[in-house]
Amino acid sequence: MAASPGSLRRAGNEEFRRGQYGAAAELYTRALALLEASGEAAAEERSVLLANRAACRLKDGACRLCVADCSDALELVPFGVKPLLRRAAAYEALESYRLAYVDYKTVLQVDCTVQAAHDGVNRMTKALLEKDGVNWRQKLPPIPTVPVSAQMRWSVPSAGAPGANPPPVTAPKGEPDRTAAGTERARALKEEGNELVKKGNHKKAVEKYSESLQLNQECATYTNRALCYLTLKQYKDAVQDCTEALRLDPKNVKALYRRAQALKELKDYKSSIADIKSLLKTEPKNTAALRLLQELNRA
Template sequence: AAGEPWAEPLSRLCPGAGDAAAEERSVLLANRAACHLKDGACRLCVADCSGALELVPFGIKPLLRRAAAYEALERYGLAYVDYKTVLQVDCAVQAAHDGVNRMTKALLEKDGVNWRQKLPPIPTVPVSAQTRWSVPSAGAPGANTPPATAPRGEPGESTAAGTERARTLKEEGNELVKKGNHKKAVEKYSESLQLNQECATYTNRALCYLALKQYKEAVQDCTEALRLDPKNVKALYRRAQALKELKDYKSSIADIKSLLKTEPKNTAALRLLQELNRA
């Protein structure tokens, strides 16, 4: 890529800019990574993003670009971790929500229902990093503080407002389910989950997906619910229902048996187990 207009200045600036601020070099590496990604040079993109993140941890742009490169390299577990990390920094990044959904489907198909057990650990983003990325910094002095152009309020404030809005959206979804409008309810639950990942919202959306015969999505939502609450009876039952429809009888039976450890006399579960044993 020697002929590329960006290659020469960056190759000079990045390695040898000892006096430049770490933040500035991080931005340069992230920008070069974007060029590598565009050219399909995914491994070079990963290397530059990792370099940018070593200099300034939890930058949204290098995380998203590295996730996209991992996705192109079919390293779905690593892509999932980066997309999830972005959502810890800023839960409103739609590209990261979309990426998580794509990776969940890919990993579910590749590794089955226990795909989470094979994931590398997801780093915990410190609160200090959760407020600093409201506007991409160009390495200006004082870039560690959120720019005045994009005030985000106190972290607690926005979280409380988001949680309240999420609850309202979930209740609107519940009302739509009562009316039998599962498709519209899915939209409400999806909006709610973008603001607050709650176990009950996942199991409610899974119920809608079952009604809409979208069984893979139902499995995915129940798996998310069980990550939040490993013994959740509704999540185990609904995932077992979805797995039965997908003809994955072995996994379905395993879920029902887990459920029955918590509720041995659950009649719906016992009935489903009888059906599965006949299947």
């Protein structure tokens, strides 16, 4: 009896679990060939097979083929978490960081509990900040708006077979907990961080601020952590935190000043001067900012 698409897919999953990615890809390709004539009726099944084959391509380092398979899968069934995550990983490997960022952010619109997407966004933010400077967001392609109907439809791929799904995550690390208890805990952690700063323990304070931000993304917590990063000479991290603070409050004086300080240390004098000038529009007589501007003009 001839093999069915379903049996070929299951066989492909088994080969994938055994680490035989080439063999698995071949089985998925055979299943796709059988479904080719089915058109729209088999769109979902074809999308899954393409996403599975993309996982094989990714494992084998064939990133461009992975991107092509994921794009085809998403054309058949838009906003699938698995093809979006796999395409993002492939883009990341190809150093197409802007495209990877867009895919990771799209995943979080579909399902905000996907930790791999949170981690991906953080990595891409750092990479793009390094590559494009503080205005990196302006160079991003548009991020698609995910319709409500697509949200929570897909689950996160597990480390096993490409079609397997783990149990749902209810309280993801990195996704803000907006309950009253979460906000109160975030405030307490921020206060612990503040006390550690007073004692000069900036490294431990960073840990407390980081825990607080996982529960509640607050501008002051970002600027406090940025101050610690400045003290620890982690200037790129300080820039990133100030940028996040300014996303929440575009005229925040502390964020502009601390980002300017970090950018000066990174020798990005032009961006540093731009931040100080933005700050002086809000506080024209800010003596610390005026002093820093003098130093920058001499640099």
